[in-house]
Amino acid sequence: MTGPRRRVLELLLGAGEPVKAYDLIARFGTDGQAAKPPTVYRALEFLERQGMVHRIASISAYVACTGGGPAHAAAFLICDCCGATQEVHPARGDSFALAAEAAGYVIERTTIEGHGRCPACRVAA
Amino acid sequence: MTGPRRRVLELLLGAGEPVKAYDLIARFGTDGQAAKPPTVYRALEFLERQGMVHRIASISAYVACTGGGPAHAAAFLICDCCGATQEVHPARGDSFALAAEAAGYVIERTTIEGHGRCPACRVAA
DNA sequence: ACTTGTGATGTTATCTCATAACACCATTGG
DNA sequence: CCAATGGTGTTATGAGATAACATCACAAGT
Ligand SMILES: [Zn+2]
Ligand SMILES: [Zn+2]
Ligand SMILES: [Zn+2]
Ligand SMILES: [Zn+2]
Numbered sequence: 001m002t003g004p005r006r007r008v009l010e011l012l013l014g015a016g017e018p019v020k021a022y023d024l025i026a027r028f029g030t031d032g033q034a035a036k037p038p039t040v041y042r043a044l045e046f047l048e049r050q051g052m053v054h055r056i057a058s059i060s061a062y063v064a065c066t067g068g069g070p071a072h073a074a075a076f077l078i079c080d081c082c083g084a085t086q087e088v089h090p091a092r093g094d095s096f097a098l099a100a101e102a103a104g105y106v107i108e109r110t111t112i113e114g115h116g117r118c119p120a121c122r123v124a125a
Numbered sequence: 126m127t128g129p130r131r132r133v134l135e136l137l138l139g140a141g142e143p144v145k146a147y148d149l150i151a152r153f154g155t156d157g158q159a160a161k162p163p164t165v166y167r168a169l170e171f172l173e174r175q176g177m178v179h180r181i182a183s184i185s186a187y188v189a190c191t192g193g194g195p196a197h198a199a200a201f202l203i204c205d206c207c208g209a210t211q212e213v214h215p216a217r218g219d220s221f222a223l224a225a226e227a228a229g230y231v232i233e234r235t236t237i238e239g240h241g242r243c244p245a246c247r248v249a250a
Numbered sequence: 251a252c253t254t255g256t257g258a259t260g261t262t263a264t265c266t267c268a269t270a271a272c273a274c275c276a277t278t279g280g
Numbered sequence: 281c282c283a284a285t286g287g288t289g290t291t292a293t294g295a296g297a298t299a300a301c302a303t304c305a306c307a308a309g310t
């Protein structure tokens with residue numbers, strides 16, 4: 001855990017919701033100075049390998065992990081209204097895993113993201 | 126179904142596997158002339174709305190639909206080795222949908238993609 | 251101490267992916 | 281004839297990510 005890595009994780013934990021890479025880059029310096037892209041992308045790559053951070057492909061953003069061991073698979077529920085995001089953990093042997101097995105595929109890595117409305121925004125609507 | 130839309134769909138059907146947007150742009154003209162990005166992106170947006178094409182977020186690529194009605198949800202099995210991709214359709218009430226319901230989320234749109242090895246590449250390894 | 255290998259960082263430049271904004275044209279219904 | 285609508289063509293730009301190379305810190309081997 002080196003300086004840049006700690007800083008990026010700190011920003012993500014502080015946000016508590018998905019953050020775009022270039023927002024991390026902009027907020028990187030405590031004095032308002034931006035970082036160079038590779039600094040942040042390298043930190044993200046490391047943190048993702050450790051399972052401390054996840055990338056959310058459908059919105060090109062990154063979020064700090066909430067629960068789950070090292071290098072685990074995760075799925076996300078994302079509110080398109082307020083941005084709230086919840087990490088969930090897919091059960092073993094769910095229908096997608098079964099479909100993969102039936103098709104003869106060996107799956108090593110998944111991207112599972114659901115978009116919609118969180119409880120709060122559902123009521124507000 | 127207008128000209129550009131037909132052409133983009135034709136390219137995707139011909140490829141039979143996910144294609145990057147800029148590859149479509151490059152192959153757009155039958156005489157080797159490239160298209161302008163908005164031409165292809167607009168066609169993709171239309172085709173995706175119709176459920177004829179799907180975007181695969183984890184690799185930023187587009188693929189022609191194989192089966193499924195208008196505007197349906199789809200999931201994908203993607204071989205990282207040869208690029209083969211198979212569309213599957215998530216069962217109602219799978220564990221992810223259940224998790225979403227338990228969390229109070231109403232999900233309208235999903236991104237479900239599994240990466241690994243297809244049967245052929247699994248043997249070849 | 252010297253050397254070598256490894257992994258992290260800093261920096262510049264560039265590449266890929268996607269959209270904003272505006273002009274133009276065809277179709278349709280008042 | 282005249283909006284209003286939806287599609288297209290074009291220019292330019294915004295947003296996301298990585299290549300390539302120089303430098304630095306540290307540990308292992310001699
Ligand atoms: Zn996690
Ligand atoms: Zn919400
Ligand atoms: Zn489909
Ligand atoms: Zn394969």
